[in-house]
Amino acid sequence: MFKGIAASPGIATGRVYIYRKREPVIHREHIAAVQVPAEEERLDEAVRLSKIQLEDLRDKVAQELGASEASIFEAHLMMLDDPAFVPEIKDTIRQELIKAEHALFKVVERYVQTFNAIEDEYLKGRAADLKDIGERLAGNLLGMAGNTLEDLPEDAVILAVDLAPSDTARLDKSRCRAFVTEMGSRTSHTAIMARSMEIPAVVGIAGITGKAEDGDKIIVDGDAGLVWLNPDPATLKLYRRKQHEYRQLRQELQGLKDLPAETSCGGRRVELSANIGTPEDCTAALANGADGVGLFRTEFLYIDRDHLPGEEEQLKAYTAAAMAMAPRPVIIRTLDIGGDKRLPYLHLPEEMNPFLGVRGIRLCLERPDIFKTQLRAILRAGISGNVRIMYPMIADVSEIRAANALLAEAKRELADEGISCADQLPVGIMIETPAAALTADLLAKEVDFFSIGSNDLIQYTMAADRMNERLYRLHELLHPAVLKLIKHIIDAAHRAGKWVGMCGEMAGSEEAAPLLLGMGLDEFSMSAASIPRIKKIIRSLSYAQAADIAREALALPAADSIRALTSKVLQQVDEYRA
Amino acid sequence: MSKVEREVTIKKKTGLHARPATEFVQLAQKFTSSIYITVNDKKADAKSIIKVLSLGATEGSKLRIAAEGPDAEEAVRELAVFLETA
Numbered sequence: 001m002f003k004g005i006a007a008s009p010g011i012a013t014g015r016v017y018i019y020r021k022r023e024p025v026i027h028r029e030h031i032a033a034v035q036v037p038a039e040e041e042r043l044d045e046a047v048r049l050s051k052i053q054l055e056d057l058r059d060k061v062a063q064e065l066g067a068s069e070a071s072i073f074e075a076h077l078m079m080l081d082d083p084a085f086v087p088e089i090k091d092t093i094r095q096e097l098i099k100a101e102h103a104l105f106k107v108v109e110r111y112v113q114t115f116n117a118i119e120d121e122y123l124k125g126r127a128a129d130l131k132d133i134g135e136r137l138a139g140n141l142l143g144m145a146g147n148t149l150e151d152l153p154e155d156a157v158i159l160a161v162d163l164a165p166s167d168t169a170r171l172d173k174s175r176c177r178a179f180v181t182e183m184g185s186r187t188s189h190t191a192i193m194a195r196s197m198e199i200p201a202v203v204g205i206a207g208i209t210g211k212a213e214d215g216d217k218i219i220v221d222g223d224a225g226l227v228w229l230n231p232d233p234a235t236l237k238l239y240r241r242k243q244h245e246y247r248q249l250r251q252e253l254q255g256l257k258d259l260p261a262e263t264s265c266g267g268r269r270v271e272l273s274a275n276i277g278t279p280e281d282c283t284a285a286l287a288n289g290a291d292g293v294g295l296f297r298t299e300f301l302y303i304d305r306d307h308l309p310g311e312e313e314q315l316k317a318y319t320a321a322a323m324a325m326a327p328r329p330v331i332i333r334t335l336d337i338g339g340d341k342r343l344p345y346l347h348l349p350e351e352m353n354p355f356l357g358v359r360g361i362r363l364c365l366e367r368p369d370i371f372k373t374q375l376r377a378i379l380r381a382g383i384s385g386n387v388r389i390m391y392p393m394i395a396d397v398s399e400i401r402a403a404n405a406l407l408a409e410a411k412r413e414l415a416d417e418g419i420s421c422a423d424q425l426p427v428g429i430m431i432e433t434p435a436a437a438l439t440a441d442l443l444a445k446e447v448d449f450f451s452i453g454s455n456d457l458i459q460y461t462m463a464a465d466r467m468n469e470r471l472y473r474l475h476e477l478l479h480p481a482v483l484k485l486i487k488h489i490i491d492a493a494h495r496a497g498k499w500v501g502m503c504g505e506m507a508g509s510e511e512a513a514p515l516l517l518g519m520g521l522d523e524f525s526m527s528a529a530s531i532p533r534i535k536k537i538i539r540s541l542s543y544a545q546a547a548d549i550a551r552e553a554l555a556l557p558a559a560d561s562i563r564a565l566t567s568k569v570l571q572q573v574d575e576y577r578a
Numbered sequence: 579m580s581k582v583e584r585e586v587t588i589k590k591k592t593g594l595h596a597r598p599a600t601e602f603v604q605l606a607q608k609f610t611s612s613i614y615i616t617v618n619d620k621k622a623d624a625k626s627i628i629k630v631l632s633l634g635a636t637e638g639s640k641l642r643i644a645a646e647g648p649d650a651e652e653a654v655r656e657l658a659v660f661l662e663t664a
Contacts, residue, residue: 078600084626111628118634122595126631 006225007191108134253532267543279320294525314377322385360393382422444496454504518550593636611647
C-alpha cells in the first residue's frame with residue numbers, strides 16, 4: 001500500500017499503464033560504409049511507421065475535434081513526404097558515416113536553427129513541427145515508441161512521474177480510470193484535470209512508476225490518497241463495496257441538482273458555478289446543476305500547438321460555452337500563461353522564479369497583440385450569451401486601467417470594422433496576489449466583481465511553492481492568514497457594492513464551505529463534480545449558524561483548531577461522514 | 579525538354595512564410611518538371627516545403643523561378659501568377 005495526496009475523489013480499480021516521457025538516446029559513434037544501406041532501411045521503416053501513426057492521429061482528432069485541429073498532423077505528414085527532408089538525412093548518413101538517428105538529429109537541428117533565425121512567428125511554429133516529427137522518427141527508429149496516452153487499454157490506471165497539459169490533452173478519456181503520479185499536489189495540473197474529468201487521482205507517491213509494471217492490478221482510493229498494487233482478495237472485496245457506496249452517494253447528491261444553493265430557512269442564496277477548461281465541459285457543469293461558469297480557463301486554446309489561436313477560432317470556443325450555458329453567466333478569464341504553464345512557441349526568456357514572473361495580465365500587457373485578439377473574440381462572443389471578462393494576476397490598479405484601455409480599443413476597432421459585439425460586458429479581476437487582497441477596497445472601485453483565486457493567493461501569502469510537495473503543509477487553505485485575507489477581500493467588495501466569488505480549489509472544499517458561506521462569499525466556482533456536495537452543505541446550514549462558525553474560526557490561532565471546528569459542523573451536516 | 583525562367587516580385591502580404599508557402603509548394607508538386615526558385619542567391623527546390631520556408635522570402639522579394647521538363651512553361655506561368663497575386 002502506498003500513501004500519497006488525495007487529489008481527486010472516488011475509487012477506481014483497473015490495470016497499471018505506465019506513461020514515460022520519450023527521451024531518445026542518440027548514439028554518436030561512426031559506422032562502416034557497408035552499414036549505410038542498413039541504416040537507410042531503418043530510416044525508411046521509421047518513416048513508414050510514423051506515417052501510419054500520424055494518419056491515425058489525424059483521423060482520430062478530425063473525428064473528435066474537427067478538421068482544423070487535425071491540420072497539425074497533416075503538416076507533419078507533409079514534412080515526411082518532403083522531397084528534401086528524408087533524402088537529406090540519407091545523404092548525411094552516407095557522407096558522414098553516422099547512424100540514422102544521429103543524422104536525423106543533425107538535419108532537424110539545422111532546419112530548426114534556420115527557421116528560428118528568421119524573425120517570424122509562423123516559422124518558429126514550423127521549427128516546433130520539425131522537432132516534433134524528429135522526436136517521433138527517433139522514437140520509431142529506436143523502437144521505443146513507449147506507451148502513449150492516445151491509445152489506452154480498457155480500465156487503464158495511468159502511472160506517471162508527472163503529467164503535463166500536453167499529455168492530458170491527448171488522453172483517451174473513455175478508457176482512463178484513474179491517475180497516480182509521483183510529483184504534484186492537490187493544485188497541480190494532474191489533480192485539477194482529474195477532478196474536472198471526475199476520475200479519482202492520487203499524487204505525490206515518489207517512485208511508484210518503478211515499483212509497478214504494466215498490467216498489474218491496482219486500486220486507487222482518491223478519498224484517502226491510497227494506492228494498492230496487486231491487492232489481496234480481501235482488500236479488493238472491501239474496495240468493491242466502497243465503490244458501490246460511493247456510487248450511491250453520487251446518486252443521492254444528484255437529487256439536489258435542480259434545487260437552489262440556499263441556506264436552510266431560506267436565509268441566503270449563493271451561486272455555485274463550475275470551472276471549465278473547454279466548451280465541452282459545459283455538459284458536466286449543467287449535469288451537476290451549475291448556476292453558471294465561474295471560471296473558463298482559456299489556456300486550452302493556446303497549449304499543445306505551435307502557434308497562437310486566431311480570433312475566429314477563439315470566438316468559436318467562447319460562443320459555444322456562452323450558448324451552452326445561456327442565460328447563465330460565463331466568466332471568461334483572459335490568458336493566464338506563465339508559472340507552471342508555458343508556451344514554447346512564444347520563446348519567452350527563462351525566468352528564475354516563473355511564479356513571480358511575467359505571467360497572467362503581466363504577459364498580456366507586454367504583448368497587446370495577443371491580448372487584443374482575445375479581447376476582440378470575447379467581445380464578439382458577448383452577443384451569444386451572458387459573458388463576463390476576468391483578468392488574472394492583478395497586483396495594481398494601473399494594470400486594470402491598462403487592460404480596460406485595450407478592451408475599449410478592441411471595441412472601437414470592431415465598431416470601425418462594422419463587426420457586431422457586446423456593448424458592455426461586466427469586467428472583474430482575480431484576487432490572487434496579497435497586494436490585490438490588501439488593496440481590495442481600491443480595486444473594487446475599478447471593476448464589477450472579484451473572484452478569489454485561492455490556489456495562488458495561498459501560495460503567495462504563505463510564500464510556499466505549490467508544486468513543492470515538501471511544503472504541502474504550508475499550502476493550507478484553513479490557515480488563519482488565508483482566512484483573514486479572504487474576509488478582508490469580501491468585506492471590502494461588499495462595502496463598494498460589488499460581489500465576490502472564488503474560483504480556486506478552496507471553493508470546492510467541504511471543510512472550507514461553512515466558513516466561506518459565513519464570511520459572505522457570493523459565488524463558489526469549482527470542478528463540476530464538487531457542486532452537489534457543496535450544495536448539500538450549504539442547504540443544511542442556516543446563514544446565522546455559518547456566520548457564527550466563521551466568526552469563531554477567525555479567532556482561532558491555527559489551521560488544526562479551525563479544521564476541528566469545521567469537521568464538527570460537517571459531521572452534523574453529512575450523515576455520510578458519521 | 580524545355581527550360582523556362584522568369585523573375586517575379588512577391589506580392590503576397592505574408593511573403594512565402596505562412597499558408598501561402600504550403601499552397602505554393604502544393605501547386606509546384608502538380609507539375610512533373612523540376613522547379614527551383616532563387617531568392618538572394620539562395621536556391622530551393624520548389625516542391626520542398628522545408629527548403630521554401632528556409633528562404634524566408636518576404637513581400638517585395640525578387641524571386642527567380644526556373645523549371646525544366648515537359649510542363650515547364652505552364653509551371654512557371656502558374657507559379658508566377660500565384661506569387662504576383664496579393
